[in-house]
Amino acid sequence: MGGNITVANGSVEMQVADLDASKLRINLSQTLKDIPAKETLSFGQTMTDHMLMMTFDPVYGWSSPEIKPYGPISVDPAGSCFQYSTNVFEGMKAYVGPDGKPRLFRPKMNMERLARSASRVALPPFSTDELLKLVKKLVSVESRWIPVAKGYSLYVRPTIIGTKPALAVGPSDHAILYVICSPTGPWVRSGQKAISLYAVDEHVRSWPGGTGGFKLALNYAPTLMPQAVAQKLGYDQCLWLLGEDKKVTEVGAMNFFVVVQREDGGWDVITPPLDGTILPGVTRDSTLKLLAAHPSKSVLPGLSDSDKLHPQELQMTMADLRKLAEEGRLLEAFGVGTAAIVTAVARIGFEGKDINLPTHESGMGPVAQALYDRIIDIQMGRFEWEGWSVVCE
Amino acid sequence: MGGNITVANGSVEMQVADLDASKLRINLSQTLKDIPAKETLSFGQTMTDHMLMMTFDPVYGWSSPEIKPYGPISVDPAGSCFQYSTNVFEGMKAYVGPDGKPRLFRPKMNMERLARSASRVALPPFSTDELLKLVKKLVSVESRWIPVAKGYSLYVRPTIIGTKPALAVGPSDHAILYVICSPTGPWVRSGQKAISLYAVDEHVRSWPGGTGGFKLALNYAPTLMPQAVAQKLGYDQCLWLLGEDKKVTEVGAMNFFVVVQREDGGWDVITPPLDGTILPGVTRDSTLKLLAAHPSKSVLPGLSDSDKLHPQELQMTMADLRKLAEEGRLLEAFGVGTAAIVTAVARIGFEGKDINLPTHESGMGPVAQALYDRIIDIQMGRFEWEGWSVVCE
Numbered sequence: 001m002g003g004n005i006t007v008a009n010g011s012v013e014m015q016v017a018d019l020d021a022s023k024l025r026i027n028l029s030q031t032l033k034d035i036p037a038k039e040t041l042s043f044g045q046t047m048t049d050h051m052l053m054m055t056f057d058p059v060y061g062w063s064s065p066e067i068k069p070y071g072p073i074s075v076d077p078a079g080s081c082f083q084y085s086t087n088v089f090e091g092m093k094a095y096v097g098p099d100g101k102p103r104l105f106r107p108k109m110n111m112e113r114l115a116r117s118a119s120r121v122a123l124p125p126f127s128t129d130e131l132l133k134l135v136k137k138l139v140s141v142e143s144r145w146i147p148v149a150k151g152y153s154l155y156v157r158p159t160i161i162g163t164k165p166a167l168a169v170g171p172s173d174h175a176i177l178y179v180i181c182s183p184t185g186p187w188v189r190s191g192q193k194a195i196s197l198y199a200v201d202e203h204v205r206s207w208p209g210g211t212g213g214f215k216l217a218l219n220y221a222p223t224l225m226p227q228a229v230a231q232k233l234g235y236d237q238c239l240w241l242l243g244e245d246k247k248v249t250e251v252g253a254m255n256f257f258v259v260v261q262r263e264d265g266g267w268d269v270i271t272p273p274l275d276g277t278i279l280p281g282v283t284r285d286s287t288l289k290l291l292a293a294h295p296s297k298s299v300l301p302g303l304s305d306s307d308k309l310h311p312q313e314l315q316m317t318m319a320d321l322r323k324l325a326e327e328g329r330l331l332e333a334f335g336v337g338t339a340a341i342v343t344a345v346a347r348i349g350f351e352g353k354d355i356n357l358p359t360h361e362s363g364m365g366p367v368a369q370a371l372y373d374r375i376i377d378i379q380m381g382r383f384e385w386e387g388w389s390v391v392c393e
Numbered sequence: 394m395g396g397n398i399t400v401a402n403g404s405v406e407m408q409v410a411d412l413d414a415s416k417l418r419i420n421l422s423q424t425l426k427d428i429p430a431k432e433t434l435s436f437g438q439t440m441t442d443h444m445l446m447m448t449f450d451p452v453y454g455w456s457s458p459e460i461k462p463y464g465p466i467s468v469d470p471a472g473s474c475f476q477y478s479t480n481v482f483e484g485m486k487a488y489v490g491p492d493g494k495p496r497l498f499r500p501k502m503n504m505e506r507l508a509r510s511a512s513r514v515a516l517p518p519f520s521t522d523e524l525l526k527l528v529k530k531l532v533s534v535e536s537r538w539i540p541v542a543k544g545y546s547l548y549v550r551p552t553i554i555g556t557k558p559a560l561a562v563g564p565s566d567h568a569i570l571y572v573i574c575s576p577t578g579p580w581v582r583s584g585q586k587a588i589s590l591y592a593v594d595e596h597v598r599s600w601p602g603g604t605g606g607f608k609l610a611l612n613y614a615p616t617l618m619p620q621a622v623a624q625k626l627g628y629d630q631c632l633w634l635l636g637e638d639k640k641v642t643e644v645g646a647m648n649f650f651v652v653v654q655r656e657d658g659g660w661d662v663i664t665p666p667l668d669g670t671i672l673p674g675v676t677r678d679s680t681l682k683l684l685a686a687h688p689s690k691s692v693l694p695g696l697s698d699s700d701k702l703h704p705q706e707l708q709m710t711m712a713d714l715r716k717l718a719e720e721g722r723l724l725e726a727f728g729v730g731t732a733a734i735v736t737a738v739a740r741i742g743f744e745g746k747d748i749n750l751p752t753h754e755s756g757m758g759p760v761a762q763a764l765y766d767r768i769i770d771i772q773m774g775r776f777e778w779e780g781w782s783v784v785c786e
Contacts, residue, residue: 047470047471075465075466078437078550083550088473121618122618167437168436170617202602207597209594210600221514222513222603224515224560224563225564248784252562253562
């Protein structure tokens with residue numbers, strides 16, 4: 001608190017002010033918005049009344065944080081965020097627990113990933129502990145916006161943009177860090193309908209030595225055009241492939257999992273390893289840990305302790321998936337991420353042929369359903385697990 | 394002029410207004426800035442008095458363009474440009490010709506590349522002819538800012554940013570197109586000092602199926618941290634490598650060329666081919682065309698018609714460069730781009746060892762020098778070539 005950080009100013013290292021949550025000023029909006037009925041919410045469309053904001057300049061460091069009415073951000077046209085995409089973000093979700101208190105899900109992981117992302121695009125460092133205090137405060141201020149129903153939450157979007165107003169390609173020594181909030185419902189409107197994927201190898205989301213392992217704004221713009229093509233072809237999302245052997249990497253903006261029947265009767269639950277091309281997702285990590293804890297530490301809902309789950313971080317190719325499907329061993333495929341939590345996959349189109357996954361009445365297979373139910377219960381504070389649900393005091 | 398464009402609005406195709414230069418409104422600044430002495434200019438730091446700006450919305454299309462006082466741009470915090478880096482740009486240069494009229498260099502190439510870049514990140518289309526008319530008008534309005542001296546020019550930066558205020562990952566159906574100008578001097582301050590390169594394989598600028606062949610803002614943020622590392626190690630710029638065989642791709646934000654001694658006494662002048670990982674640079678294209686025209690159509694300055702130049706678009710690896718250097722056949726290396734025009738390379742650091750290029754009194758080898766002198770003469774309207782220098786009437 002009130003500490004300093006060391007930043008490079010040209011070739012000189014300088015001590016400047018770190019983020020300091022104790023300096024927060026709160027300037028509440030004079031008129032509050034009406035909160036729309038939760039059934040009408042579409043992801044990321046409705047913003048709350050306030051935002052958290054602070055700025056960085058290379059002489060002073062981080063300014064006093066402020067919670068203030070939500071409103072536009074003004075940046076010089078030569079600003080680094082427009083010209084060179086020095087922009088990073090996080091996705092988090094807030095819930096109201098049974099105690100009536102707002103909660104965040106494993107928020108330290110988001111804060112630490114945000115700091116790593118910022119460093120990757122040469123944005124200034126900051127105290128992740130101080131930022132978390134400020135995010136909690138913002139969530140408390142906006143708590144009336146948190147919808148209270150299964151699958152609903154307040155989506156929280158910390159963002160840092162580089163604002164140095166200069167056209168020479170170089171690190172942005174000016175920045176704005178802000179956090180905005182948007183009430184949101186289940187990702188797939190119908191609740192749990194499974195989605196279809198179009199496997200894309202012509203366009204590559206991420207590559208070795210690239211930035212796919214960081215949560216950078218720039219990882220997303222290249223996906224928009226292929227995604228529009230996939231939708232024209234009748235698919236919901238892209239399945240991103242990599243390399244000549246067509247390794248499976250991510251699905252849309254989610255981590256990808258499959259459930260594979262083993263010969264011993266158990267199920268392998270496989271996701272690609274964190275080799276630098278894969279986002280180290282909070283939901284991905286949570287999924288792997290919950291799978292590993294079943295059944296010894298806790299039996300997942302809807303499963304029994306005779307259902308043996310074997311979480312694996314392994315590379316898989318499209319040929320592997322095709323072969324497993326042909327053998328009848330590809331039981332489930334699903335994406336996981338903060339926005340969607342768990343989204344089941346019904347079919348994967350590749351080279352003119354669909355791989356069809358087994359169908360389930362609820363739309364989700366038993367493993368995806370178990371994870372969805374358990375993660376939401378933890379997030380909403382209805383199931384205590386490893387301190388993952390953190391109260392915003 | 395005054396035409397329509399077809400855009401997708403969700404699943405519906407709509408006809409909306411295209412850019413229309415005849416609708417330009419000019420709102421001149423009440424107070425004009427003092428123009429700094431040209432010797433004090435640092436690239437991209439000083440902005441002129443005015444900017445060109447127009448906006449796109451999915452119902453109307455492109456707004457009436459406006460030339461107005463230079464000033465900040467206001468965007469919703471959820472704006473696509475901040476969150477998903479839907480930002481593209483161009484770099485152009487304006488000169489004053491011997492006739493006293495401002496000129497642009499091959500500006501249609503920039504307009505067409507901007508349209509391709511916009512399409513790649515799902516930004517709206519626009520008439521490149523209308524935009525060029527508007528850019529010419531802006532250059533005319535700002536012509537007092539064009540420094541008149543060899544190596545000096547007015548740098549012109551067209552930019553499009555996506556402004557859709559929504560957090561769902563999807564195409565931005567709102568955008569701002571703006572053009573700003575900055576007077577600039579020679580890229581390397583000392584005039585023609587050769588730079589040093591640090592060959593980087595740990596971080597990869599571009600990849601097959603990636604976006605390196607488009608001028609997207611997002612190609613630049615990932616280069617900032619490796620560039621800072623290179624500078625700490627005592628090198629000026631990065632030489633970006635690709636793949637296990639360490640193919641040479643680009644240098645800093647420039648296309649890369651080498652001059653190689655042939656057995657027949659001629660010189661191969663080699664640059665990597667446009668395989669999707671290489672920016673199709675205007676200066677790159679101009680360089681290849683000027684080399685091919687020598688000596689049959691025009692002898693390059695400082696060279697004679699017995700100097701045989703063989704332009705080639707070929708992949709080269711670091712092993713190739715090392716071998717050529719060891720054989721004494723690597724005569725020159727240089728980067729080309731709009732900002733720098735031609736920048737000679739003195740040495741390339743790779744795996745702890747430097748490849749040293751032959752030194753020259755002027756800092757540049759004869760081929761780089763010939764290209765630099767010829768391109769500047771064409772740009773300044775002192776040497777007429779293929780209509781490349783275009784007067785802004």
